[in-house]
Amino acid sequence: MSNKSLTALIVGVVLALVLWNSFYIVSQTERAVMLRFGRIVEPDVKPGLHMKIPYVNSVRKFDARLLTLDTTTSRFLTLEKKALMVDSYAKWRVDDAERFYTATSGMKQIADERLARRLEAALRDQFGKRTLHESVSGQRDELMAQVTNSLNRAAQQELGIEVVDVRVKGIDLPREVNRSVFERMSSERERERANTAPRVRSWPKAFVRTPIVNAACCSPRPSARPRRCAVTAMRRPRRSMPPPMGRIRSSTPSIAACRPTAKVSPARKTSWCSIPRASSSVTWRTASSASWRWQSHPAAQCRPPGDPSAKHCYDPPAGKIPAFLRLCPRGRRLSQACAGHADPPRGMARMPWFEYDSTRPEASRGCCRGFRLGLPEEVISRMATVDRWLLPDGIEEVLPPEAARIETARRRVLDLFQCWGYELVITPHVEFLESLLTGSGQDLDLRTFKVIDPLSGRQMGLRADITPQVARVDAHTLRREGPSRLCYAGSVLHAKPQALSTSRSPIQLGAELYGDASASSDLEVISLMLEVLELADVPDVHMDLGHVGIYRGLAKAAALSGEAEQRLFDALQRKAMDEIAELTAALDPSLAGMLRALARLCGGREALDEARVALAGAPAEVQKALDTLTLIAEQLAARYPRLPLYFDLGELRGYHYHTGVVFAVFVPGVGQSIAQGGRYDDIGADFGRARPATGFSTDLKTLVGLGNADLTTPISGIWAPHGDEPGLWSAIRELRRQGERVVQALDGQSRSDAAQLGCDRQLLLSNGVWTVAPLAS
Numbered sequence: 001m002s003n004k005s006l007t008a009l010i011v012g013v014v015l016a017l018v019l020w021n022s023f024y025i026v027s028q029t030e031r032a033v034m035l036r037f038g039r040i041v042e043p044d045v046k047p048g049l050h051m052k053i054p055y056v057n058s059v060r061k062f063d064a065r066l067l068t069l070d071t072t073t074s075r076f077l078t079l080e081k082k083a084l085m086v087d088s089y090a091k092w093r094v095d096d097a098e099r100f101y102t103a104t105s106g107m108k109q110i111a112d113e114r115l116a117r118r119l120e121a122a123l124r125d126q127f128g129k130r131t132l133h134e135s136v137s138g139q140r141d142e143l144m145a146q147v148t149n150s151l152n153r154a155a156q157q158e159l160g161i162e163v164v165d166v167r168v169k170g171i172d173l174p175r176e177v178n179r180s181v182f183e184r185m186s187s188e189r190e191r192e193r194a195n196t197a198p199r200v201r202s203w204p205k206a207f208v209r210t211p212i213v214n215a216a217c218c219s220p221r222p223s224a225r226p227r228r229c230a231v232t233a234m235r236r237p238r239r240s241m242p243p244p245m246g247r248i249r250s251s252t253p254s255i256a257a258c259r260p261t262a263k264v265s266p267a268r269k270t271s272w273c274s275i276p277r278a279s280s281s282v283t284w285r286t287a288s289s290a291s292w293r294w295q296s297h298p299a300a301q302c303r304p305p306g307d308p309s310a311k312h313c314y315d316p317p318a319g320k321i322p323a324f325l326r327l328c329p330r331g332r333r334l335s336q337a338c339a340g341h342a343d344p345p346r347g348m349a350r351m352p353w354f355e356y357d358s359t360r361p362e363a364s365r366g367c368c369r370g371f372r373l374g375l376p377e378e379v380i381s382r383m384a385t386v387d388r389w390l391l392p393d394g395i396e397e398v399l400p401p402e403a404a405r406i407e408t409a410r411r412r413v414l415d416l417f418q419c420w421g422y423e424l425v426i427t428p429h430v431e432f433l434e435s436l437l438t439g440s441g442q443d444l445d446l447r448t449f450k451v452i453d454p455l456s457g458r459q460m461g462l463r464a465d466i467t468p469q470v471a472r473v474d475a476h477t478l479r480r481e482g483p484s485r486l487c488y489a490g491s492v493l494h495a496k497p498q499a500l501s502t503s504r505s506p507i508q509l510g511a512e513l514y515g516d517a518s519a520s521s522d523l524e525v526i527s528l529m530l531e532v533l534e535l536a537d538v539p540d541v542h543m544d545l546g547h548v549g550i551y552r553g554l555a556k557a558a559a560l561s562g563e564a565e566q567r568l569f570d571a572l573q574r575k576a577m578d579e580i581a582e583l584t585a586a587l588d589p590s591l592a593g594m595l596r597a598l599a600r601l602c603g604g605r606e607a608l609d610e611a612r613v614a615l616a617g618a619p620a621e622v623q624k625a626l627d628t629l630t631l632i633a634e635q636l637a638a639r640y641p642r643l644p645l646y647f648d649l650g651e652l653r654g655y656h657y658h659t660g661v662v663f664a665v666f667v668p669g670v671g672q673s674i675a676q677g678g679r680y681d682d683i684g685a686d687f688g689r690a691r692p693a694t695g696f697s698t699d700l701k702t703l704v705g706l707g708n709a710d711l712t713t714p715i716s717g718i719w720a721p722h723g724d725e726p727g728l729w730s731a732i733r734e735l736r737r738q739g740e741r742v743v744q745a746l747d748g749q750s751r752s753d754a755a756q757l758g759c760d761r762q763l764l765l766s767n768g769v770w771t772v773a774p775l776a777s
Helices: 003-022 097-104 108-128 132-138 140-158 175-201 253-261 307-314 323-327 329-337 377-385 400-419 442-447 467-478 519-536 548-557 563-573 577-583 589-598 606-614 620-639 683-687 700-706 728-737
Strands: 023-026 030-036 039-045 048-051 058-063 067-070 074-077 083-094 161-172 208-211 232-235 354-356 371-373 430-432 449-452 459-462 484-491 507-514 542-547 645-648 661-666 675-679 693-699 718-720 742-744 761-766 769-774
Touching (some): 023 030, 023 058, 030 097, 058 097, 074 108, 083 108, 097 108, 108 140, 108 161, 132 140, 140 161, 400 507, 467 484, 467 507, 467 693, 507 519, 519 675, 519 700, 548 563, 548 589, 548 620, 563 577, 620 645, 693 700, 718 728, 728 742, 728 761
Parallel strands (some): 718 742, 718 761
Antiparallel strands (some): 023 048, 030 039, 030 058, 074 083, 083 161, 208 232, 354 371, 430 459, 484 507, 507 693, 542 661, 661 675, 675 693
């Protein structure tokens, strides 16, 4: 082949490739934009066959079909401040290809994330304006329609997305609230059961007492055969009997289970049943006919068939506790005591749970005197103590393994604080209330547990926050002139939990920097907080940043104060756009627009750029606060490039307490911040010495629970024998002075207990000298 032919072939192949890559197809289910070096040159390419001219142009295609945004279940507060768990989804599609590409770079993941934040804000706004009943049933359709309209307007303007529909899949109470509702229902049932006996005793004497059945507490009836329980009911005179209704089926499985064995003796008027019953319903019968029965319980009119489910109630499968035992207090204690039993008894209709013991009539007390449980002694012992160790809600015990992890984490964090130059202070757990709450605000007052000092008669409070105490130490006790760095770690007590499912006795840990008002001190405190989280190895953290000075400066310029400022503040926290517009309608149009914009100024780094434009005409105080926030954000991005930053200028956490930058750290799956802080320059003035201050705090228990750091310490020790041999005590003291862990056996203990106590070595007497040897030998 000649050179000319080869050249022609190469040129032909190149031209064919160029022509092939110059054509492209946009289908009916796609939207597309044409780019040239990253800039949009054709914003909306129509479906069909097209050719790229020049060749350097590129085409980005987007799915134009209906897409689904399925959000995670989120917590919202209603108008009555009741929490709801809401599961929702949104249907959307690309409406403006140019705006969609500009806002999201054509990535669906980014679009979903930004749309999810807008959807959450819209739902929070709508739920915050409605009561629980309106949100669940009364105005649910209206709520979804308003969320759809508001979200569609915002999404079209910002993202080029059309939101077609928003649906609420489910609304439920939080798990903790469900549990409290169940406990309240149980307590009401208990109260109803307890009130039944006094009402029975107050009936007229015309009613004749007739023993029928009882649950767990009854009078003994000595006999040679195994005893069964009895309860007292009444017989109604024939003249006042209701019309014959035949045999009425029982309203509970336990009552239905009693019927097959019930017998009536005209002489004794007594019915004995082989199974215990725990029900407050009352059975009536006449002396002449035992087939007419009447129940006073309202459930008698709407009962399901009781016989089929009775056997499952009183004769459960192996390893299950009978359900009817949970209907009375003693039965519940029995169920709890049997919870860890290897083989709970079955066949309850045949097994005498309450047997009469003629040799030990004092075995039980009260109406159960003379009866004993047909259960193992271990279970009976646990029943006797199960009600003694109950702790208040939100108060928990920390067992040795977890306590060791928490203490290890505390030591490591305090060592980190020392490396940064922070000095440890220890403040009192309880103080006089006026001293404890000085300069702290109303929120801390509501969380403070209050008691009366028996010596002085004055009201005292158990600390709920250590920060004000440390501020008093700096301003009133230390009185240093230059910057002061202080840290603390101690337990606090909250009268009410700060959030559902949180502890009321956290271990608060934090650091405070006093005497410097520059942004560098805020940056140091935030960096130290992030180092603490990194030390605990908490994964997937992201930080929220804000500045209360922005809203405070705008409110001051608009001459808002008192109730008007508080109402606008509440509306901003709920992102209630309609309410914000109503409250700012009478203000200067420029300031009103800036205040309305605060609720929308949230998101990533672009939120600060939007704030520059929206707050261009704001007072100098607002501009300075925005500059400080921007500077801190840039420094944090340089120090921690992988840290996600989120800005919300309408988030005014601690508004009545903080004066400048506020920050908080969140992790997925936790509904509240795990660490938070900010600037509070005014607190020192209440102690006679105003000092700039900034700091952060966190809960050590939360960090240990969320972190992945290895906090386990290897347990090793030396087993020392019991006795007073010469030189034994001196050898033990010397080993302990060297830092060794030595466990000396008590009288009666053997070496087999050493491994259980964490000992891997032993102290032996060899040739008159006490030496340490492996435990195996």
